[in-house]
Amino acid sequence: MGFAKAVHATELRIRQSNAPGAIIKVELLDDKGGKHAIFSGVDETSYPPQTITWFTAKTAKTDYLVKGALITLATNAVSGWNEIDAVQLLGE
Numbered sequence: 403m404g405f406a407k408a409v410h411a412t413e414l415r416i417r418q419s420n421a422p423g424a425i426i427k428v429e430l431l432d433d434k435g436g437k438h439a440i441f442s443g444v445d446e447t448s449y450p451p452q453t454i455t456w457f458t459a460k461t462a463k464t465d466y467l468v469k470g471a472l473i474t475l476a477t478n479a480v481s482g483w484n485e486i487d488a489v490q491l492l493g494e
Contacts, residue, residue, distance in 0.1 A: 403470055405471075408433050409492075409493035409494055410467060411491055412461060412492050413492040414430065414459045414490070416458075416459070418453075418484070420485035421483055421485065422449045422453055422480070423445050424476050424477055424479050426479070428442075428472070428473055428474075432466040432469065433466070438464070463493065464493070473489070
């Protein structure tokens with residue numbers, strides 16, 4: 403996904419609206435086409451069923467401008483239809 407304004411990022415927030423817990427990788431896309439992983443692995447958070455919640459991937463302030471993000475899901479990790487309905491990029 404892309405963002406209207408590129409920033410030096412400090413955090414990416416992902417709102418999971420159904421079957422949370424399937425996010426296994428979060429990458430930031432810089433303004434030159436590079437990818438930078440800020441989270442990789444299994445989300446160890448224990449979510450109650452039918453929960454709407456935020457997944458947060460924090461990073462030290464990037465020295466590159468972030469213009470987008472890639473979010474990878476392991477759809478077999480959590481039963482149900484994994485849904486994301488918003489993504490927020492924080493930075494300066």
